[in-house]
Amino acid sequence: MSSTDPRPDYAAFTRALIDEFRANSGKLASGPFASRDVLLLTTTGAKTGQERLAPVVYSRDGDRFVIAASKGGAPTNPAWFANLVANPIVTVEVGTEKFRARAVVADPAERDRLYAQHAKTYPGFLDYQTKVTRVIPVVLLERLP
Numbered sequence: 001m002s003s004t005d006p007r008p009d010y011a012a013f014t015r016a017l018i019d020e021f022r023a024n025s026g027k028l029a030s031g032p033f034a035s036r037d038v039l040l041l042t043t044t045g046a047k048t049g050q051e052r053l054a055p056v057v058y059s060r061d062g063d064r065f066v067i068a069a070s071k072g073g074a075p076t077n078p079a080w081f082a083n084l085v086a087n088p089i090v091t092v093e094v095g096t097e098k099f100r101a102r103a104v105v106a107d108p109a110e111r112d113r114l115y116a117q118h119a120k121t122y123p124g125f126l127d128y129q130t131k132v133t134r135v136i137p138v139v140l141l142e143r144l145p
Contacts, residue, residue, distance in 0.1 A: 017055045026095035033057065036122065039065060040093035041141075043083035043103075054080045058094075058141075059118045065092065065101070065141040066114050073131035081137060092141055101141040111138045 013031075020028055021040060028034055033055065041056050059066045069081040084090055084103040092101045106114055115138050119125040129136055 014055065018053060021055060021093075026093070028055075039067075039141075041067070041080055041084075042091035042093075043080050044087040044089075046082045046086035052080060052083055054078070056080070057122060059121050061114060061117065061140065063143065065094070066118055067139050067141065068115060068118055068125060068128075069137040069139065070125060070128040073128035075132055075134065077134070077137065081139070084139065089144070090141065092143075100144045102144055104140045104142060106138040106140055108135075111135070114138045114140070 017028065017031065017033060017038075018040060020030065021038060026038070028036065028038055036057050037059065038055050039058050041054050043052050043054070044050070045052050056067045069077045071078040085105065088103045090101050090103050092099055115125070115129070115136065118138070119129075125136075
């Protein structure tokens with residue numbers, strides 16, 4: 001990205017979110033994630049095998065955490081989605097808690113129910129689905145013992 005590029009530096013933006021999350025016990029008070037339930041998702045790179053960390057908005061379905069691979073309504077899935085499909089054991093940070101989880105991509109019927117439920121909490125997700133031709137995947141994060 002050149003110095004004349006008006007787009008924000010995504011890596012710097014993500015680092016700032018992660019720093020704010022960890023400094024404030026999982027709460028974000030600024031930017032587009034302010035007052036939303038956000039978790040930090042650590043995946044293992046599908047190609048590199050390296051750990052990758054991403055802040056992700058979540059909702060709940062019982063004991064499971066629900067995340068949607070929306071990428072803000074972009075035409076492609078976020079990189080974290082390919083990573084967890086290839087390597088479904090992930091690390092989740094919520095508030096001050098950190099634990100291992102299994103990522104399970106919801107089947108079509110469950111996906112529709114969970115996406116609708118997620119969008120009730122975060123109405124912007126309704127807009128995301130209308131922007132794309134792909135079906136935005138929904139992933140369940142199930143805590144491992």
